[in-house]
Amino acid sequence: MSRALIERPYETIASNVTASTATYAVIGSVIDARTASSLALTVVNASQTISFKVEAANQPDFDDVVEVKAEADILAGAVGTYAVAPAPYAYYRVQIKDKVGGTHGSAVLTAIVKG
Numbered sequence: 001m002s003r004a005l006i007e008r009p010y011e012t013i014a015s016n017v018t019a020s021t022a023t024y025a026v027i028g029s030v031i032d033a034r035t036a037s038s039l040a041l042t043v044v045n046a047s048q049t050i051s052f053k054v055e056a057a058n059q060p061d062f063d064d065v066v067e068v069k070a071e072a073d074i075l076a077g078a079v080g081t082y083a084v085a086p087a088p089y090a091y092y093r094v095q096i097k098d099k100v101g102g103t104h105g106s107a108v109l110t111a112i113v114k115g
Contacts, residue, residue, distance in 0.1 A: 009115040013041075020050045020105045024095040027052075028109040030060070031092040038085035041111035043094060045074040050105035052096045054082045056089035068092070073099055074107070087113075 015028030033039050043052050054069035055062065066089070074080040082094075096107050 011113045011115075013109070013111040013113065015109040017046070017106050017108055018096065020048075020096045020098045020107065022098055022101045024053070024097045026093050027096050027107055028094065028111075030062075031111055031113060032090070033087040033092055033113055034090045035115055036087040036113045038083070038114045039087045039092060039111065040083040041081065041092075041094065041109060043074060043080040043096065044108045044110070045076060045078055045080070046106040046108075047076050048103045048105040049073055049075050049099040050096050050107060051099050052080050052094060052107070054092060054094050056092045058090045060091055062091065062093070074105070076105065 018027045051071050051073050053071045055065050056068045057065045069082045094109050098104055
């Protein structure tokens with residue numbers, strides 16, 4: 001008995017390498033999850049420890065922002081993650097900042113949004 005592979009539509013979102021700064025800044029772009037059944041993302045940090053958090057909202061301007069992943073540190077050469085299913089909010093964004101002021105990390109965001 002063979003099993004058929006069930007393919008579901010998905011979108012991959014990736015950012016350029018982004019340097020952290022002394023204050024929180026969005027890495028990559030806002031993730032539109034209005035039609036998503038799930039969201040999984042990784043933040044890969046190449047150098048210097050950074051902090052990251054994930055925020056969500058139902059308004060595209062984030063007037064109703066909610067922090068869905070509290071600030072967490074990512075060591076140099078390590079990965080931070082966040083996943084949710086189902087995705088209860090319409091929009092998500094990831095923010096990074098220096099763990100120690102003036103010591104910048106270099107991070108890349110990758111996300112998979114499944115329909």
